[in-house]
Amino acid sequence: MSETTNTPIHATVEISVDPNCTTAFMEITGPLNGGLDVTMDMIRSAMNEKSISYGIDEEAIKNAIDMKMYGINICIASWTAPINGIDGEIKYNFDKDSVVAPVEDESGTVDYKNLGIVKNIYKGTVIGTISMPTEGEPGMDITGRVVPQHIGVPARVNVGQGTALSEDGTELVASVDGNLRYLNGSFVVEEELFIKGDVDVATGNIDFIGTIRVKGSVCEGYTLNSRRDIFVNGTVTGATITADGDVTVKLGSINSSITCKGNVKLGFCENSNIHAEGDVESAAFMGGEVFAGKSILATGKGAMMGGKYTALENIEATSIGSEGYAKTMITLGNNAILSEERETLSKKNDELEDKFDQLGKILTTLQEMAKAAKLPPEREQMKVEAMKSRFQIQGEIKRNQARINEIEQLLERKQTLSVSVRREIYPGVLIRINSHILQVNTVASHCKATIGSDGITFVPL
Numbered sequence: 075m076s077e078t079t080n081t082p083i084h085a086t087v088e089i090s091v092d093p094n095c096t097t098a099f100m101e102i103t104g105p106l107n108g109g110l111d112v113t114m115d116m117i118r119s120a121m122n123e124k125s126i127s128y129g130i131d132e133e134a135i136k137n138a139i140d141m142k143m144y145g146i147n148i149c150i151a152s153w154t155a156p157i158n159g160i161d162g163e164i165k166y167n168f169d170k171d172s173v174v175a176p177v178e179d180e181s182g183t184v185d186y187k188n189l190g191i192v193k194n195i196y197k198g199t200v201i202g203t204i205s206m207p208t209e210g211e212p213g214m215d216i217t218g219r220v221v222p223q224h225i226g227v228p229a230r231v232n233v234g235q236g237t238a239l240s241e242d243g244t245e246l247v248a249s250v251d252g253n254l255r256y257l258n259g260s261f262v263v264e265e266e267l268f269i270k271g272d273v274d275v276a277t278g279n280i281d282f283i284g285t286i287r288v289k290g291s292v293c294e295g296y297t298l299n300s301r302r303d304i305f306v307n308g309t310v311t312g313a314t315i316t317a318d319g320d321v322t323v324k325l326g327s328i329n330s331s332i333t334c335k336g337n338v339k340l341g342f343c344e345n346s347n348i349h350a351e352g353d354v355e356s357a358a359f360m361g362g363e364v365f366a367g368k369s370i371l372a373t374g375k376g377a378m379m380g381g382k383y384t385a386l387e388n389i390e391a392t393s394i395g396s397e398g399y400a401k402t403m404i405t406l407g408n409n410a411i412l413s414e415e416r417e418t419l420s421k422k423n424d425e426l427e428d429k430f431d432q433l434g435k436i437l438t439t440l441q442e443m444a445k446a447a448k449l450p451p452e453r454e455q456m457k458v459e460a461m462k463s464r465f466q467i468q469g470e471i472k473r474n475q476a477r478i479n480e481i482e483q484l485l486e487r488k489q490t491l492s493v494s495v496r497r498e499i500y501p502g503v504l505i506r507i508n509s510h511i512l513q514v515n516t517v518a519s520h521c522k523a524t525i526g527s528d529g530i531t532f533v534p535l
Contacts, residue, residue, distance in 0.1 A: 080107050081107060082105070082106070082107045082108045082109040082110075083105060083106035083107055083109040084105050084109040084110040085102060085103060085104055085105040085109065085110060085111050085112040085116075085144075086102070086103045086112075087100060087101075087102055087103075087112055087116050087117050087120045088100070088101045088102075088103070088120075089101075089120045089121060089123075089124050089126070089150070090147075091124050091126070091216065094215070095153065095215035095216050095217050095219070096152070096153040096155075096215060096216065097149055097151065097152050097153065097216065098121070098124065098126050098149070098150055098151040098216050099147045099148060099149055099150065100117065100120075100135070100138065100147070100148050100150045101145065101146065101147050101148070102138060102139075102142075102143065102144050102145075102146075102148075103144060103145070104142060104144035104145075111139075111142070112138075112139055113139070114135070114136075114139065117135055117139075117150075121150075121151075125217045126150075126151050126216050126217065127216070127217060127218045128151070128153070128154075128214050128215065128216050128217065128218045129151045129152045129153055129154060129214070129215075129216050130150060130151045130216075131149065131150050131151060131152070134148055134149065134150055135148075135150050138150075151216040152216070153213060153214060153215045153216050153221070154213045154214050155213045155221070156210065156211060156212050156213035156221050156222065156223035156224075157210045157211040157213070157223060158210045158223050158224040158225075158226075159207055159208040159209045159210035159223060159224060159225045159226030160205075160207060160208045160210075160226045161207055161226045161227050161228075161229070162204060162205050162206050162207040162226060162227065162228045162229035163204070163205050163229045164202045164203065164204045164205075164229045164231050164246065165202060165203050165205075166201060166202040166261070167200060167201060167202060167203070168193070168201060168254060168256075168261070170256040170261075171256075191277055191278065191280070192253050192267060192280060192281065192282050193253060193254040193255070194251075194252075194253065194254075194281070194282060194283045195248045195251070195252065195253070195254040195263055195283075196248065196251050196283065197247075197248055197249060197250055197251050198247055198248065199247060199248045200245050200246070200247055201237060201245075201246045201247060201248060201254070201261050202231070202245070202246040202261070203244065203245055203246075204229050204231060204239075204243060204244050204245060204246065205229065205244075206228070206243070206244065207225070207226030207227055207228050207229075208226045209223075209225050209226065210223040210224065210225060210226065211223060231246060232259050232260030232261075233246065233260065234257065234260035234261050234262035234263075235262040235263070235264070236248060236249055236250045236252055236262055236263030236264060236265065237249055237260075237261055237262065237263055246261070248263045249263070250263055250265050251263075251265065251283045251284060251301070252264045252265040252266075252267075252283065252284045253267050253282060253284060264284070265284045265285065266284055266285040266286075266287055267280070267282045267284060267285070267286045267287065268287050268289070269286070269287065269288040269289060269290070270289050270290075271289060271290045272288070272290035272291050272292070272293055272308070273288055273290070273291070273292040273293060273296050273298060273313070274293040274296065277296075278296070279296055279297045279298075279299075280297070280298050280299065281297075281299040282299070282300050282301070283300075283301040283302075284300065284301065284302050285300060285302040285303045285304070285305070285319070286298055286300045286302075286303075286304045286305070287305045287307075288304075288305065288306045288307060288308070289307050289308075290307065290308045291306065291307075291308030291309045291310065291311065291325075292306055292308075292309075292310045292311070292313040292315070292330075293311060293312075293313065294311050294312030294313065295312060295313070296313050296314075297313065297314040297315070297316075298313070298314075298315050298316070298317075299315075299316045299317070300316070300317045300318065300319070301317075301318045301319075302317065302318060302319045303317060303319035303320045303321070303322070303336070304317045304319075304320075304321045304322070304334075305322045305324075306322070306323045306324065306325075307324050307325075308323075308324065308325050309323065309325040309326055309327070309328060309341075310323050310326075310327045310328070310330045310332070310346075311327075311328045311329065311330065312328070312329045312330060313330045313331075314330065314331045314332075315330065315331065315332040315333070315334075316332075316333045316334065317333075317334040317335070317336070318334070318335050318336075319334065319335065319336045320334060320336035320337045320338070320339070320352070321334045321336070321337075321338045321339070321350075322338075322339045322340075323339070323340045323341065324341055325341045325342070326340050326341035326342035326343060326344065326356070327340050327342070327343050327344065327346040327348070328344045328345065328346065329344070329345050329346060330346045330347075331346065331347045331348075332346065332347070332348045332349070332350075333348075333349045333350075334349075334350050334351070334352075335350075335351045335352075336350065336351065336352045337350060337352035337353045337354070337355070337368075338350040338352075338353070338354045338355070338366075339355045339356070340354075340355070340356040340357075341356070341357060342356055342357055342358045342359075342360070343356040343358065343359045343360065343362060343364065344358075344360045344361060344362065345360065345361040345362045345381075346362045346364075347362060347363050347364075348362070348363070348364040348365065348366075349364075349365045350365070350366050350367060351367035351368075352366070352367060352368050353366055353368045353369045353370070353371060354366040354369075354370050354371070354385075355370075355371040355372075355373055356371075356372060356373070357372070357373055357374035357375050357376065357377075358372065358374070358375055358376070358377045358378075358379075359372055359377065359378045359379065359381060359383065359391075360377070360379050360380060360381070361379075361380045361381040362381045362382075363381060363382045363383075364381065364382070364383045364384070365384045365385075366384070366385040366386065366387075367386050368385065368386065368387045369385050369387045369388045369389065369390065370383055370385040370388075370389045370390070370391075371389075371390050371391075372390065372391035372392060372394075374392075375392060376390075376391045376392025376393060376496065376497075377391070377392060377393050377396075378391045378393070378394045378395070378402060378404075379393075379394075379395060379396045379400050379402065380396070380400040380401060380402055381402060381403070382402075382403045382405070383402070383403065383404050383405065384405040384406075385405075385406055385407075386406075386407060386412065386484065387406075387407070387491065388406070388491060388492055388493070388494070389404060389406055389492075389493045389494070390493075390494045390496075391493075391494070391495055391496070392495070392496045392497050393495065393496075393497045393498050393499065393500070394493070394495055394498075394499040394500065394503050395498075395499055395500030395501070395502050395503040395514070396500055396502070397500060398502075399500060399501050399502030400500075400502055401502055401504075402502060402503045402504070403503075403504045403506075404493055404503060404504065404505045404506065405506045406491050406492075406493055406505070406506065406507045406508075407491040407507055407508050409485060409508050409509065412481045412484055412485055413481075413485070415477075415481060416478055416481045416482070419474045419475075419477055419478050419481075420478060422474060423471050423474050423475065423478075426467050426470060426471050426474075427471065429463075429467060430464055430467045430468065430471070433460045433463055433464045433467070434464065436456070436460050437457060437460050437461065437464070440453060440456065440457045440460070441457075444457075491507055491508070491524070491525070492522045492523060492524040493505060493507070493522065493523040493524075494521075494522045494523075494535060495518070495519070495520070495521055495522070495523075495535075496520065496535070497519060497520065498517050498518070498519050499514055499517070499518050499519075499521070499523075500514065500517055501514050501515050501516060501517065502514070505523050505530055507523070507524070507525055507530055508525065510525055510529045510530045511530070512529065512530035518532050520534060520535050521533060521534055521535060522534075522535055
């Protein structure tokens with residue numbers, strides 16, 4: 075045997091590092107022939123040569139030495155991976171797709187006139203919730219170098235017409251009342267609803283919180299309801315129209331019902347039921363029943379022929395009645411209507427005041443009980459509800475009284491009311507002004523009917 079066979083061979087340490095410096099592995103080759111075994115200093119020296127300074131697994135190294143783990147790849151260092159930030163995102167509370175479909179009630183009956191083409195939304199309603207991006211945290215490789223993280227990017231939010239971001243940027247909200255639509259990549263809230271054609275089977279009934287503009291006509295059996303104004307470019311036939319603002323029908327109304335809190339303006343009005351808190355204006359009135367909280371104005375040809383017409387202020391027309399003695403009833407300054415409303419409101423206020431007093435007694439009793447001992451939860455809730463109800467009742471009484479005062483002022487002005495006729499008023503016309511009644515028996519021209527010393531009389535215009 076040669077001399078080299080018994081030459082001591084010392085243990086060696088081989089450390090490998092992956093290219094990204096995320097992990098380091100150690101392999102120990104054991105000693106031979108009484109050579110020196112591996113030591114911690116040897117391993118540290120080998121790690122220094124590889125610039126390993128972070129994420130060192132001291133316990134794994136110690137175990138490898140103590141247990142003489144030769145010829146095994148042992149992980150002795152690991153990096154701390156960066157924590158990437160999370161991108162911001164927006165989650166919408168409404169579907170982007172607008173689906174027109176008939177409304178089905180609880181019994182399964184389908185109403186094909188209610189297609190749901192309008193998505194009413196009120197100012198302040200949250201359209202989408204936005205999550206903010208996070209920065210994340212950087213990592214560190216085994217050489218001690220910082221590994222940058224991916225920082226989250228903000229959500230891309232398109233702020234469309236009629237929408238806005240909340241102050242903290244976490245919500246997309248409606249900035250106006252209107253119709254919610256998804257258009258060209260963003261939600262928009264439109265304060266006006268445009269119907270390009272007719273209101274018919276293609277659109278169904280329409281109930282909208284904003285202004286409605288119809289390019290065509292409103293067909294028989296359909297309804298329009300708006301919290302603002304309604305404009306119809308064509309005719310309204312056998313339909314129902316209601317608005318909190320004004321109603322304008324460029325051509326006219328036939329066999330329809332129109333109710334609004336503002337003014338009504340029509341091209342013509344035929345056999346329709348009109349009720350407006352303001353003025354009602356049309357080139358011609360033929361049959362039907364018309365009520366105006368202010369004045370009825372027959373402009374242009376200005377005919378009022380047949381039907382019933384009530385106005386609380388004045389009536390102006392070119393002609394009233396017809397050569398055929400069409401029965402036409404004119405009521406001006408209808409004291410009965412206002413007096414009845416005043417009486418109803420007064421009675422209502424009496425009832426509200428009684429309820430207000432009863433709630434006051436309940437509150438007094440509960441407050442006395444509270445002085446003696448703490449009220450149980452149900453009694454405390456009763457006290458809160460009583461206070462809330464008293465506040466609401468007080469507001470309603472105040473509003474009713476304001477209307478009563480307004481009615482009383484209107485009643486005092488009745489002596490100035492008149493029915494003006496630019497051409498003729500025919501027999502068959504019955505005029506009532508306040509408590510006075512006049513049956514027209516002969517044709518009168520260019521005159522004004524007003525209250526004189528002997529009741530209703532005609533005076534020249």
